[in-house]
Amino acid sequence: MRDETGAIRDGRPGRRLTWPWFLVIVVVYAGIIQGLGLLTGVDTSSSDSAFPTTESLVRNALIPIGASIVFAAAVVTRLGWWGEVLHDRAPVRRWVRWVPASMLAVALLGLNYGHLGDQSVSLVACLLLLGLFVGVGEELMFRGIGVQVFRRAGLTEGKVALFSSLVFGLVHLSNAIGAGAQAILQALIVSTSGYFFYLCLRVGGVILLPMLVHGLWDTSLFSNLVGDEPQASAGMALIIVLQAVLIIVLLVRRRSIEPDAEKAPA
Template identity: 50%
Template sequence: MGTTSAVPPRERPARRLTYLGFAAIVVVYLVIIQGGGILLSKLSGEDDFFTTRGVFFGMIIPLGVALAFTYGIAAYLGWLRPVLHDDRPVRPWVRVVPIAFVIAIALGIDYSALADKGWVYVAVLLLATQFVGWGEEGMFRGIGVTVLRRHGLTEGRVALWSSVIFGAVHLTNVVGHGISALPQAVMVSLAGYFFYLIRRVSGGNALNSVIHGLFDFALLSGSAVVADQQSYVGTLLPVLVYPVLAIVLFVKRRDIESESGGVSGAGR
């Protein structure tokens, strides 16, 4: 009896995404979060995040849908691997970026305010902020970085434009926060570059997603959103990590790329 050799199934080729297509995806993502959050807040009668119910309807549901949308798009495009993994290493010293963030998070959390809110509220807020981290990192450091790379941009331009886009979309906060959204967008762009470096130094999109979520958790824990009072002074510690890392990275900007990375220009 003749035998036939097993032929491994062919992988579905990845789809191509234009810049306009990526812009459309980002718009839908924002509509889910902003529009969904407003709609659910009105339907539930919860227009703040002081309560577990408020966090659930205002954050968990819209952010959860946005997270599913993000990774659903990545799967549809056939991009799950490049979204979740990064094979362009940087020099080991860049580990200072995630280390600085972890220290800032640990020192910046208002543990007293969280204790007053109870463990259920804390758990729901922690989950909500992880949805923020995984969703935004999946969209901007995952899909965003991948689409820029596949259009042939140098790694320096990938770092720049993925961070600028990340900051620009936060200008939508001008609806609820007015002109204060402008400096926030600049700060968010800077944060985007830090998260991009965490992605590369860790070789994937997990560590930056977790740290992003925990960073937001720390900021919220010390704000009036959680404490229902004046902001916690310790919240300044996570904010200070921005100028400190910016100075370090500016000084070391030409020593970021790994010699084996094969791509130059992250510091250009």
């Protein structure tokens, strides 16, 4: 039942958002990033680097992603969900703490420090800001709004994790237009990362932890792609290995993520 303000009266604060409308919001979110990228971006096709200059990083990434953060924040504000989006109250077993801990450690080890040392201060500063923007924007949309949408639909936590991660992966297909079958593989890999970030949310109890892990994880990946001559580091192998290990561990232990019923909060 709704009151005059449109808020739902099921004990949860804020307005109602069904999952089909969430998908519409995600399409708009992706459209903002892609559309602004086309409007403000600079052509880097002549370079092997994703971001050969500070200008290309700002115009091709920071401006579009910054706008998407404003959009996501406006959606949360309109829904009145800030309390539930910022704070998560679904605990997990202690072993799951190794997910964010290992991801943070490997992201720090995997940073291409040598390559970044050869870049300008402005480019490195903008790269760090890009990692922050990606972490804040994508977590706000998918582990913030997305998780709440599927929870309010009455799904189990397993399905909440699955569907929010799948949507997270699918939206990245827009970043790989023209990549063919490789785009599908990328979406699957990104979906698994989304599941890891979901677990970070559960472990930390606040959305700031997945924002931090996600931002640092992507910064580590991006550190190989900046400058005139992109250069992969040995640290990339650590990231790939950890991704594979976490997938295997979570496949084996997926049924032991939830806390014991008698220990779960009422």
